[in-house]
Amino acid sequence: MKVDVIVFECREGSLLQTEAVVTQKKQKVKEQFHLFLTKKRLKATLQRNLILDAFVDLDRPTHMDELYLVLRSKHSHIGHATVYRALRLFAAAGIAREFSLGDGLTRYELAGHGKRHDYLVCSDCGTVTEFDNSSIEQRQLAVARSMGFTVEALKIELRGVCSRCLTQSG
Amino acid sequence: MKVDVIVFECREGSLLQTEAVVTQKKQKVKEQFHLFLTKKRLKATLQRNLILDAFVDLDRPTHMDELYLVLRSKHSHIGHATVYRALRLFAAAGIAREFSLGDGLTRYELAGHGKRHDYLVCSDCGTVTEFDNSSIEQRQLAVARSMGFTVEALKIELRGVCSRCLTQSG
């Protein structure tokens, strides 16, 4: 059987992004957040700005503890409850998306790339990388439809060893 | 671009299984478990047998609390710690596979169907249905390879509304 397929559309995150693009994206996200704060009569605090900076600067899926460590190392006294609350707030503001992998941690990533979320999770170093391949989605939807299932969100989670860990151990 | 693909291979779990097949599978699993117990010098207790029966009878991905409720309604007097321990033991014995969906619960399913695990999760009733489509795997592996990632396990998680919930609400 032969069918039309779309050539893989992979993106490798920050590797393909220029300094200028990153700075611009960061500025846009911060504007969106402050617009949200104003609209909801919430307050722009030092902590929220620091946490948002750390989150956007990292530029990959992360979780509370990772941000907490970054923040404590560079700046000073931020409570962990504040980081938890800030991340939930980012999700409420629509600038972050909350998701989960098998471990007990609640993860967040910058939002705004649709209902399809495809992750490569390194079982060695734990790093989460996103990829994007729209041709797989068609198959997923077809299978679901054949079972009478109406799909709202699609997630792929591939576990293995990332290129960095492969070269280090081999 | 044209490529070879394999026609969808969907299975709908127990719907396609006869009474005899189910009974035979159950017997095989119980034998495998008792072989494991003997080999490891562990003990075959009433509780472990009851929990294994409930697990195999249910014949779909489940978690501790669901089994606990079934067991308490029919037999009573089983501790929840015992159910947790039994499920971990089933996984150690190779008759169950432990996995996780976004909620905080640790889930288990009968093992022995490879490293690819594809789930339909109903956001309405919470029911988890498995499907199996090998053609998607090729794409996943190709994407991973293009990013220098060595895949060990593949998981697809589609959230939406199952056919039962669709007909009930529509």
Next chain:
DNA sequence: AAATACAATGACATCCACTTTCATCAAAAA
């Protein structure tokens, strides 16, 4: 600028799924 209103912070307590502890029980061995 100062006062006022009220959201945010952070130390601490609580929640929840899950695990561990330990006195007691029971399955397998002797």
Next chain:
DNA sequence: TTTTTGATGAAAGTGGATGTCATTGTATTT
């Protein structure tokens, strides 16, 4: 049957996440 040793279950503990509340900080009003 007696002994050995793993299993059970009630209760305590664990860890990530959230709630509480006195205090602090932000933004608005005067």
